[in-house]
Amino acid sequence: MERVRRDERKAAEEEQRVLDRQIQSENERRINQLRKKADDRMTTMFGGPTSSGAATKDVSISDETGHVNLFQDLEREERKNLGSGNKEYEAEKAQEKREWESKMGIQVYFADGTNDLAKKKEWYEEMPLRRMGAEPKKRRHHRDSSEERRLEEEYDREKKQKLAKLRDERLKRERIEKGREYALLHPKEMEQKKKEEENERKNGKPRYNSQFNPEFFRK
Structure with a gap:
């Protein structure tokens, strides 16, 4: 099996080489025809042979490796110029x-x-270092000392009033919560106390409401 594959590869390579030679020959033939036509045209126009040589001379377009090179003549001229140098350009x-x-x-x-x-600058052309590194000054609003003192006292007074109001509200909530808690834990006593208070009101003798201070009532 391997031998068959090797023979097939060799046959394909040989076929490719034959095809390349045919393409190269065809390209050379076309180039020669074009050059012959050009030489004939130049001979007809100027009545003399051209500088490209005889019209019937075949020109090879393949290099030493056998590959087709359509720019062989141009490369040859460039190598000549490179070896001799361009004197006008150098001058x-x-x-x-x-x-x-x-x-x-x-x-x-x-x-x-x-x-x-x-590459230096004059002293008047440079930015002063103290200005370059300095931060912009913040504007300060100055007030009279008596005005500031009055505002501070007013602020302290309002703060104390607000704290006192919050304290009274907290104590009131605590008394109400304690009264509700006592009523839930001692329903019979609360019912008895309500009856006694109701009788006292009927008799015209007011009594302290134990709901707001159950500890004092227990004493």
Whole structure:
């Protein structure tokens, strides 16, 4: 089974190589035809041979590795230019460098001893450090001492009155809760006390209501 697969791969590779050679040959044939037509056109227009050589000469478009390279001639010319160098370009760059050095030399000469060369600022151009680090001052509203004292006394008085009122309300709630608790725990006694109080009212003698202070009544 492995041998069959290996033979199939070899056959496929061979078929691909044959196809590549056919494509390369076809491309070379088309290139040669195009160049021949171009040379014929130039001969007809100018009456002489072109610089590209004889029209019937075949041109190879494959490199040393056998791959198709349509830019072989262009790459060959670039390698020639790279080896010899572009003298005009080098001369132009050298001229620009000389002009820049001359200009910088004049600037350094006139800027020598100044703050422009040292990249410094004058004292009046810099922000004072104490202002840069200082925090903005907060505005304070000053009042008369007597006015402040009067407001403090008024505030203390209102606070005491409010606390006294809350204390009285708390004591009242506590007395009511104690009376309700005593009535729930001693229903018979409360019924008896109500009858006695009712009789006393009929007789015209008021009596202290034990509901608001059961401890005092028990005494």
